[in-house]
Amino acid sequence: MEKNKKVSVSALAASALALIFQCVYPTVFIKWIVPLYAVCVLLAAGIAFLLFSALFTAKEAQKPVAKALIGCAVFTAVLMGITPLVNNVIFGAVAPWGSVLTNAVLMLAFWLVMLRLIRKASGAGLKWKPLICLLLVLIGFPVTVLTTAPNVKATGFIVLDTPKNYAARMQTIDIYENTMETAVPQTEVYDRIMDHLKAPLPEGKTEKKVLVLGWDGCRADAMALTQQRRAVDMLLADGGKAYVAYCGGANYPAPITQETATMEGWTTMFTGMWGVDGHGVTGFDKNVRTSKVNGFFTTAIEDGLIDSSAFCFSWSGHLETYKDEIAYDKANNINAAWLFSEGEEGGEGDDGTFEKAMGELQKPDCPDLLFTIFEYCDYYGHTYGFWGETPEYVEAFRRSNETGAQLINAVKARPTYDTEDWLILISSDHGGYVRGHGGDTLMERMMFIVTNK
Numbered sequence: 001m002e003k004n005k006k007v008s009v010s011a012l013a014a015s016a017l018a019l020i021f022q023c024v025y026p027t028v029f030i031k032w033i034v035p036l037y038a039v040c041v042l043l044a045a046g047i048a049f050l051l052f053s054a055l056f057t058a059k060e061a062q063k064p065v066a067k068a069l070i071g072c073a074v075f076t077a078v079l080m081g082i083t084p085l086v087n088n089v090i091f092g093a094v095a096p097w098g099s100v101l102t103n104a105v106l107m108l109a110f111w112l113v114m115l116r117l118i119r120k121a122s123g124a125g126l127k128w129k130p131l132i133c134l135l136l137v138l139i140g141f142p143v144t145v146l147t148t149a150p151n152v153k154a155t156g157f158i159v160l161d162t163p164k165n166y167a168a169r170m171q172t173i174d175i176y177e178n179t180m181e182t183a184v185p186q187t188e189v190y191d192r193i194m195d196h197l198k199a200p201l202p203e204g205k206t207e208k209k210v211l212v213l214g215w216d217g218c219r220a221d222a223m224a225l226t227q228q229r230r231a232v233d234m235l236l237a238d239g240g241k242a243y244v245a246y247c248g249g250a251n252y253p254a255p256i257t258q259e260t261a262t263m264e265g266w267t268t269m270f271t272g273m274w275g276v277d278g279h280g281v282t283g284f285d286k287n288v289r290t291s292k293v294n295g296f297f298t299t300a301i302e303d304g305l306i307d308s309s310a311f312c313f314s315w316s317g318h319l320e321t322y323k324d325e326i327a328y329d330k331a332n333n334i335n336a337a338w339l340f341s342e343g344e345e346g347g348e349g350d351d352g353t354f355e356k357a358m359g360e361l362q363k364p365d366c367p368d369l370l371f372t373i374f375e376y377c378d379y380y381g382h383t384y385g386f387w388g389e390t391p392e393y394v395e396a397f398r399r400s401n402e403t404g405a406q407l408i409n410a411v412k413a414r415p416t417y418d419t420e421d422w423l424i425l426i427s428s429d430h431g432g433y434v435r436g437h438g439g440d441t442l443m444e445r446m447m448f449i450v451t452n453k
Helices: 003-031 034-058 064-090 096-126 129-151 154-160 163-171 188-198 220-224 230-237 262-271 275-279 296-302 317-321 323-331 348-361 376-384 391-412
Strands: 207-215 241-246 309-313 336-340 369-374 420-427 446-451
Touching: 003 034, 003 096, 003 129, 034 064, 034 096, 064 096, 096 129, 163 220, 188 207, 188 241, 188 262, 188 296, 188 420, 188 446, 207 391, 220 241, 220 446, 230 241, 230 391, 230 420, 230 446, 262 275, 262 296, 262 317, 296 309, 296 323, 296 336, 296 369, 309 348, 317 323, 317 336, 323 336, 336 348, 348 369, 348 391, 369 391, 376 391, 391 420
Parallel strands: 207 369, 207 420, 309 336, 309 369
Antiparallel strands: 241 446, 420 446
């Protein structure tokens, strides 16, 4: 094969691979799909090898393959190394679009330089073929930009959703009985429920009842959305109280001892323990996903405080976290119902959770302890951003309140309501930052507890 033909084939093959790379890499990096990321590394290496091979072949250099391998290794290390560096150092691992665009610009610049060098080394023999290469690369660049566009909004979160602005927003909320500095631990949910069940019945009351409205991923500063907090205001109007609370095992700014995440947060509420030396689920050991101890769904029945309990949820992860307790209840005939609603979290799943909870409340002998978890805020937070300035997150908070208000009204509509001593509590498992949670930022660690008494 003549020299210019080899050069042309190598350059065209590299351009085709580059088009594939630029179309696939943004999604792979933003969503961090590890197996495909490895494929992208191989693609980048293949692209660099083919281009350097074309260059050294055009120059008629000695040992072109060896030199191409060296150039390939250097370029791949720089290209695939600089994007995580940009992501972690500049953007704090929360705006991967910046890293992806940095990668695309580097790729484009590398391409232009290499095509220029190859063209110069080949003379006039290549004719129009470099234009085809350039066209393929230029097609890939706008695809990269369009793919990253939905993630660009994260920049606003980083600039505006800071600890300072979060603290200022919290100061505008007048319903909390305490401050972030005096936030109560997440275990307070367990304590309040157990204290209520153990307390003597008020005069005229014959039965203890508990309803918990769990709003997964709802931030404490969402309470600033005063026009959207119907369920919260209903409890406060009944003489209730609202408190700032913290998750993660320690109040800000002390280091967290467990991730500010779903499994860890709800398990802490169910057991009254933190993950370390408690229920065992911290999130730091990804192999530990099952709670080591039973929650109040089981223990309150075994202690004779209640006759029945029910947990309504739509996130399948709970089936893994509490699988030992579910098996224990079944083996020991514990009257605890684990009511899973399969469906899209934040959509069909939450609809199922609502329907199951409403059905339980309408039973003459409803569960003495009914715990519900709605995914609206978490689902839309992950999709659009955990922030009160995000319209979708505001809508998620509104839907949580509307759903909660309907369940509260269902409690008050019970024919036996006047003889039942109800504790109604609203809380969340964690907050969120940009489109995620699990870390130690103030925005992820602050949550809340609202009760009717």
